[in-house]
Amino acid sequence: MEKRGPKRRQEAAHLSCELCRERKVKCDKLDPCTNCSSAGVICVPVRRPRLPRGAHAQRLRRISPEDPEAPIQIDIASPADAGTIADDDLKERIRRLEALVDSMRSSNHVSKQLIKNFQTNKDQEAQDTIESTLNRIDEDSLLIKGPRVHPSDGGLRILGLSGSSSPETGWASIIEDREVSMQLCQVYLLNVDPVIKILHRPSLEKWMLEGQRYLGLPEGHAAVESLGAAICYVAATSLTETQSWARFHTTKSSIVARARRACETTLEKSSPLLSPDVTTLQAFVLYLVARRSEDPSRAVWTLMAFAVRIAKALDLPRGIDDNFFGQQMRKRLWLAICLLDFQTSLSQPSEPLITVAEATSLFSPPRHINDSDFDPTTSHDIPDREGLTDTTFSLVSHHVQAAGRLLNFEPSVKDDGSRQQHVQNFEQRTLRLLLYCDPESTPYAWFTWHRIQCFVSGARLSAIRPLIHQHGGHPIPILDANEGTSILSLALNILEKVQLVHTDPRGEGFRWFVTVPWQPLAIAISECYICQDRSLVQRAWPIVEAAFQQHEATVSGSSKAISITLERLMCRVRGKLLPSLELSRPGEDLALVTEAPISTSPQKVDPLVFSLDSPLLIAGQEQLLDADQSWAAWEEVIASLHYDETGRADMFLS
Numbered sequence: 001m002e003k004r005g006p007k008r009r010q011e012a013a014h015l016s017c018e019l020c021r022e023r024k025v026k027c028d029k030l031d032p033c034t035n036c037s038s039a040g041v042i043c044v045p046v047r048r049p050r051l052p053r054g055a056h057a058q059r060l061r062r063i064s065p066e067d068p069e070a071p072i073q074i075d076i077a078s079p080a081d082a083g084t085i086a087d088d089d090l091k092e093r094i095r096r097l098e099a100l101v102d103s104m105r106s107s108n109h110v111s112k113q114l115i116k117n118f119q120t121n122k123d124q125e126a127q128d129t130i131e132s133t134l135n136r137i138d139e140d141s142l143l144i145k146g147p148r149v150h151p152s153d154g155g156l157r158i159l160g161l162s163g164s165s166s167p168e169t170g171w172a173s174i175i176e177d178r179e180v181s182m183q184l185c186q187v188y189l190l191n192v193d194p195v196i197k198i199l200h201r202p203s204l205e206k207w208m209l210e211g212q213r214y215l216g217l218p219e220g221h222a223a224v225e226s227l228g229a230a231i232c233y234v235a236a237t238s239l240t241e242t243q244s245w246a247r248f249h250t251t252k253s254s255i256v257a258r259a260r261r262a263c264e265t266t267l268e269k270s271s272p273l274l275s276p277d278v279t280t281l282q283a284f285v286l287y288l289v290a291r292r293s294e295d296p297s298r299a300v301w302t303l304m305a306f307a308v309r310i311a312k313a314l315d316l317p318r319g320i321d322d323n324f325f326g327q328q329m330r331k332r333l334w335l336a337i338c339l340l341d342f343q344t345s346l347s348q349p350s351e352p353l354i355t356v357a358e359a360t361s362l363f364s365p366p367r368h369i370n371d372s373d374f375d376p377t378t379s380h381d382i383p384d385r386e387g388l389t390d391t392t393f394s395l396v397s398h399h400v401q402a403a404g405r406l407l408n409f410e411p412s413v414k415d416d417g418s419r420q421q422h423v424q425n426f427e428q429r430t431l432r433l434l435l436y437c438d439p440e441s442t443p444y445a446w447f448t449w450h451r452i453q454c455f456v457s458g459a460r461l462s463a464i465r466p467l468i469h470q471h472g473g474h475p476i477p478i479l480d481a482n483e484g485t486s487i488l489s490l491a492l493n494i495l496e497k498v499q500l501v502h503t504d505p506r507g508e509g510f511r512w513f514v515t516v517p518w519q520p521l522a523i524a525i526s527e528c529y530i531c532q533d534r535s536l537v538q539r540a541w542p543i544v545e546a547a548f549q550q551h552e553a554t555v556s557g558s559s560k561a562i563s564i565t566l567e568r569l570m571c572r573v574r575g576k577l578l579p580s581l582e583l584s585r586p587g588e589d590l591a592l593v594t595e596a597p598i599s600t601s602p603q604k605v606d607p608l609v610f611s612l613d614s615p616l617l618i619a620g621q622e623q624l625l626d627a628d629q630s631w632a633a634w635e636e637v638i639a640s641l642h643y644d645e646t647g648r649a650d651m652f653l654s
Helices: 018-023 034-039 054-059 079-105 112-134 169-176 177-192 201-208 222-238 241-248 252-270 276-296 301-314 326-349 392-409 416-431 443-464 488-504 507-512 520-530 533-555 560-582 588-595 626-641
Strands: 013-016 044-047
Touching: 018 034, 054 488, 079 443, 169 222, 169 252, 177 201, 177 241, 177 507, 201 222, 222 252, 222 301, 222 507, 241 252, 276 301, 276 326, 301 326, 326 392, 392 443, 416 443, 443 488, 443 507, 443 520, 443 533, 443 626, 488 507, 488 520, 488 533, 507 588, 520 533, 520 560, 533 560
Parallel strands: none
Antiparallel strands: 013 044
16 A cells, blocks of 8 residues: 655634534635624634545544644545545435334324424435535534634623523633733723723722732622623723734734623623622623624613613612712712713614613712722712812713703703703813813823813704704704804814824724714714805815714614615715815815715615605705705704604714
């Protein structure tokens, strides 16, 4: 017999991802693949040497059985023999199944439904047999490091509703890897903690960086493990691709996939629906924050109902039985829930679950202090500080969502005077927090400074253009605006501030938190259609185009109605403005505009939301004054979104 030559070790190939293999669909082997991206699930690529198929999989063996890490040696037989074995095996299986079904047909005690079920099983097993003969893999010999990803359950796993009897402990490896968890904790303290102020920074550092016990809880406590995993998950989603490669030498998607599965596994063990621990709810809220950052679907909007109910069951806003430390932690957590409830309601759009009273008058915000000012043993009250503190941005967010609820969800706030008064109160409270703040001192100070300016413009815009559909009523009169504060200018200021965060190096750590809000974008698009100031439109249009492309790339999946409405508006305005803009200012300034794709496919437009055959209101309002045209344009946008009697939302917090 001819002697076999030395075998060459195969290079790792990029194979079908885990989910495509489980679903038995063709994978394009991208990272992430197209199927997983369109389904909104995590794609875990598989890279390993190719293994033999069919009957040859049984001949797979290792050179050294004692060494599990030894390379794999594969004996290869002829293709003709492989096909014969596979066909014979398939025919034998089908023959046995057919004989079983025929024998059951002859029995008078078997129902027709049972026969139908066995026929279905026969067809399914035949299909499975064909598939297995073409792609049978020894699961124990996989060379990939890391766990196996199962199809997404939409978030039910963390609530204990996924039907899994035993959590996959392998996903906890990212938490047990101390080096990785410490790195992610540092990322959390830099990118997440300044804007989502839930935890006590010194206690977190002592636990995850120094190895001490967390707030006296025993090691291995389910709530502590779930909190650690949630911190790793939200930190992973806050990374930019550059930061991910610099810190972990891998892609962001791979880190996020591992961290998310670890978080869901540990949360399932801690049972957030039943747990009386505030720590478990903290982990659940951080999970929702991270999930919203990477997943634009309505999953977080749905899961928010659980978070709100659990918080109310724990009597979170009051916490009168706790010491000062416990009260601050409860208030911070409730503030984060109110903010997340408000943000998710905008993305659908829908009304928030938390009422105006529960978020404002019945809740006193946490202290404006630094985390170093108190610890778990503090029992006395600590007064507010002046200047920038660890909780400044968190309190700004509280005032933002409070003003937004009053301007858009409070029935008593109708007349212009009260709306303007609420805007003034909001500006005074937020600008007071900026006293002695030097925006050039730290990235956090810079980010807070510019975001507050963005919020102030948003509050003024919300008072002028609220997201309340006027069903047959008179529109809200436009408030008097000073020079430079027209509606279009206010909307442009918001879009420019968002773009600034995504381009300035000082905003790199906070880009995950800032998205393009669709409401100012829709206002800017509609105002460009009717604006008579050509110079202002020429300055505004490249900003609008860039914001539209960024919105489509990041959050377009959050609401089909919003995406369709914005796309329809852009098509209309492009058709009117591009010829005149190209004649007036040809060249590089319009490169982004001319390169932007224009989609007018009829199948993408929901007839309940917008009709391609019906013109916009603003197209036939030439006889109206500019103010009436502007309001008519905004009414058309709102009517396209809220065609029922209940849809309302706010407009200026992304």
